[in-house]
Every structure is written in structure tokens, then in C-alpha cells.
Amino acid sequence: MKVEMDLYNDWIETVKEIFRGSGAPLPQGWSAEEVGREYYLQTSPSEEEAEERRKANEQRLTDMQRTLMDNMETVVVPDIREKTGYGGSHFRFRWIYSQGEHIVEECSQYRIPLGPSPE
Numbered sequence: 001m002k003v004e005m006d007l008y009n010d011w012i013e014t015v016k017e018i019f020r021g022s023g024a025p026l027p028q029g030w031s032a033e034e035v036g037r038e039y040y041l042q043t044s045p046s047e048e049e050a051e052e053r054r055k056a057n058e059q060r061l062t063d064m065q066r067t068l069m070d071n072m073e074t075v076v077v078p079d080i081r082e083k084t085g086y087g088g089s090h091f092r093f094r095w096i097y098s099q100g101e102h103i104v105e106e107c108s109q110y111r112i113p114l115g116p117s118p119e
Contacts, residue, residue: 002090003072007061007103008032010095015039032058061095064103064114068093084108 012032019026026035040050068076080086086108096102101114
């Protein structure tokens, strides 16, 4: 079984796209930390709070990814197979924002809604 997943990087790429779409693209070469901090600076009263929020979001997405990986063979894959009929052995999970946060498995179109975004 092959599993591709980097939920935090998916979030970072979405943030970059938001800034590009707003007409204020972020500088090339910025680290994930710089991108995340800049995102939270838009709605935080201080750089310290923006950094705290960035770290909390990174931890949240890292924890979600770990939980999915820890339960991949026993819970996630059987649920994907049952709900979608997907029989393949390649799984590509992506974090997306589309009327709320979701994790989508692209090969099967399996979707995990995460509820309202914390931000």
C-alpha cells in the first residue's frame, strides 16, 4: 500500500494561492513558517499571537495526519473501500478548503469533513 499525505503543506499551498488571488503574492522562497505566520498576521494583534496560532495549526494538522496514518489499515482503508468501492492500493490524501475544511482521498474521492475551520 502506498500512501501520500502532507496535510500541513497542502494548507501552506492554499495560503499561498489565497495571497496570489488577492493580488498580493508572497515572496518566492518563503518558508512554511513565514507563510503561515503571514496568514495569521492578517487577523492577529501581534506577531507573537500570529506565531502561536501558526504553531497550533501546524500541530493540529500534524496530529490529524498521524491519526490517519496510525489508523490507515484498520479503519481508514476499510471505510474507503466500503463507502466508495475503491480497490486500489495507492492513496493520496489532501487537505482542502471548500465550504469548510476537508481531507480528500483523491484516488477514491473519499471525503472527511473536518467541521468549521478554527480560524
